[in-house]
Amino acid sequence: MGSLAVGLAVLALKGSAAWLTGSIALYSDALESVVNVVTAIVALVAVRLAARPADAALPYGYGKAEYFSAVIIGVFIGVAALAIFSAAYSGFINPQPFDATPVGIGVSVLATVLNAGWAYLLIRTGKRDRSPSLEADGKHLATDVISTVGVLIGVLLTVITGFQQLDAILAALVGLTILWSGWRLLRESVIGLMDVAVDPARLTLIREVISANAEGAIEAHDIRTRQAGRAIFIDFHLVVPGAMSVETAHAICDRIEAKLRDSVAEAQITIHVEPENKAKHSGIVVV
Numbered sequence: 001m002g003s004l005a006v007g008l009a010v011l012a013l014k015g016s017a018a019w020l021t022g023s024i025a026l027y028s029d030a031l032e033s034v035v036n037v038v039t040a041i042v043a044l045v046a047v048r049l050a051a052r053p054a055d056a057a058l059p060y061g062y063g064k065a066e067y068f069s070a071v072i073i074g075v076f077i078g079v080a081a082l083a084i085f086s087a088a089y090s091g092f093i094n095p096q097p098f099d100a101t102p103v104g105i106g107v108s109v110l111a112t113v114l115n116a117g118w119a120y121l122l123i124r125t126g127k128r129d130r131s132p133s134l135e136a137d138g139k140h141l142a143t144d145v146i147s148t149v150g151v152l153i154g155v156l157l158t159v160i161t162g163f164q165q166l167d168a169i170l171a172a173l174v175g176l177t178i179l180w181s182g183w184r185l186l187r188e189s190v191i192g193l194m195d196v197a198v199d200p201a202r203l204t205l206i207r208e209v210i211s212a213n214a215e216g217a218i219e220a221h222d223i224r225t226r227q228a229g230r231a232i233f234i235d236f237h238l239v240v241p242g243a244m245s246v247e248t249a250h251a252i253c254d255r256i257e258a259k260l261r262d263s264v265a266e267a268q269i270t271i272h273v274e275p276e277n278k279a280k281h282s283g284i285v286v287v
Contacts, residue, residue, distance in 0.1 A: 004037065004040040004041060004044060006040075006114060006115070006118045007033065007036040007037040007039075007040040008037055009111075009114060010033050010036065010111045010114055010115050011030065011033040011034060011036070011037055013107050013108070013110055013111035013114070014026065014029055014030035014033045014107075014108060014111045014148075015030045015033075016104075016107050017029075017030070017104045017105070017107040017108035017111065018030045020099075020101055020103060020104030020107065021098050021099055021100050021101060021104040021105070021155070022096065022097075022098035022099060023098045023100065023104075023155055023158075023167055024087055024088065024091040024096075024098075024167050024168050024170075024171045025151045025154060025155055025167050025168075025170035025171045025174065026104070026108060026151060026155065027087060027171070028084040028087060028088065028151075028170075028171040028174045028175065029108070029144075029147065029148050029151050029174060031080055031083055031084055031087075032080055032084070032144055032147070032174065032178055033111075033144070034080065035073075035076045035077055035079075035080040035178070036141065036144065038073075038076050039073040039076060039077075042069045042072050042073055042076075043069055043073070043134060043136075045069070046065050046066045046068065046069030047066065047134065049062050049065040050062050050063050050064075050065045050066045050230070060228065060231075060233070060268070061228065061231055061268075063228035063230055063231045064192070064193060064228045067189045067192040067193045067228075068189070068193075069136075070136045070185050070186075070188065070189035070192075071185075071186060071189045071190070071193075073136060073182075073185055074182040074183070074185035074186035074189065075182070075186075076182075077178050077179070077181055077182030077185065078179060078182045080175075080178060081175040081176070081178050081179035081182065082175075084171055084172070084174055084175035084178070085172060085175045087171060088168045088169070088171035088172035088175060089168075089172075090168075091165075091167060091168030091171060092165050092168035092169065092172075095164035095165045095167070095168060096164070097164060098158075098164075098167065100155050100156065100158075100159045105152065105155070105156075108148065108151075108152060109152065111148070112145055112148045112149060112152070115141050115144055115145050115148070116141075116142075116145045118138075118141060119138050119139075119141035119142040119144075119145060120138070120142075121138070122134050122135070122138030122141065123135055123138035123139060123142065124138075125138075126138055129230060136185050136188070136189075139181070139184075139185075143177060143178065143181045144178075146177070147173075147174050147177045147178065150170070150173065150174075150177075151170050151174060154166060154167070154169075154170040154173075155167065155170070158170075192227065192228075195226040195227075195228075196226065196227055197224075197225045197226060197227075198225045198226075198227060198232055202225075202232075202264065203223075203225060205263060205264070206223070206225065206234060206260065206263075206264060207223065207284055209256070209259050209260050209263050209264075210223070210236070210256055210260070210284055211284045212259070213255050213256045213259045214238065214252060214256060214284070215252070216240070216244070216248065216252050217238050217239060217240045217249075217252055218239040218240060218241065218276055218279055219238075219239045219279055219280070219281070219282075219283055219284060220236050220237065220238050220239070220283055220284040221236065221237050221239070221279075221280045221282050221283030221284070222236055222237045222280075222283065223235075223236040223283060223284070224236065230265075230266050231266050231267075231268055232264055232265075232266060232267050232268070233267075233268045233269075233270075234260060234264070234267055234268070234269045234270070235269070235270035235271070235272070236271060236272070236283075237271075237272045237273075237274050237278070238252070238253065238256075238271050238272065238273050238274070239274050239275070239276055239278055239279045239280075240252065240273060240274070240275070240276070241275075241276055242275040242276050242277065249273050250273075253271045253273065256269075256271065257269045257271070
């Protein structure tokens with residue numbers, strides 16, 4: 001709800017700035033804020049859906065809903081970019097004078113400050129909670145802040161130089177900026193939907209935890225990981241002596257699982273116990 005409220009406030013401020021000045025570049029900046037409102041709504045729905053517990057229909061949970069939301073956000077960014085390019089082209093062919101009033105510029109600056117503060121909060125929260133949707137929304141707002149600063153500088157240069165077509169050129173640059181942002185979001189989301197593995201540092205941590213807590217086993221091999229929103233899925237084969245009882249093998253698995261959950265938040269762990277004749281003499285050799 002916070003993103004939606006901030007998005008609506010920024011949209012109102014940027015729309016006012018565009019209306020007060022008549023600048024195509026500021027209009028394009030305001031048009032991008034329409035996308036921000038849409039993305040806030042999509043992110044809100046996705047985060048709530050992803051938080052639902054696993055059920056019979058989706059036994060692995062709803063985590064990937066956040067990746068789908070990021071795809072939708074990327075598509076809307078692309079649509080906004082095309083609309084901006086259209087306005088920029090018209091402005092370049094038929095440049096119109098605009099009035100860079102102090103009030104109009106000041107309103108745009110206020111919107112930028114508000115956006116910057118909220119972008120920082122979203123990115124920090126997204127990284128902490130491992131939420132692709134929140135982090136994507138925050139990164140997009142950060143890009144919006146950078147482009148708005150560039151637009152404001154450009155608007156002032158247009159007034160100083162008297163080169164009216166610079167306003168349209170700036171609008172086109174805003175379109176290119178958000179189009180690049182949309183491409184990055186789509187790429188990251190598609191990778192997430194394809195069950196990307198955890199980063200190398202986290203994988204090293206997982207291997208170290210298994211190695212340190214597998215006493216009594218022979219080896220652990222075929223370690224695989226994947227991410228789905230906040231959840232991290234870990235599965236591997238644990239080779240134990242053939243004469244070991246099921247109860248003892250189960251106790252080793254419980255010990256490993258407990259330590260992995262302590263080290264990797266929201267880890268979902270599957271361990272396949274195998275007899276020693278299945279050893280591959282690779283992976284993590286315990287003894």
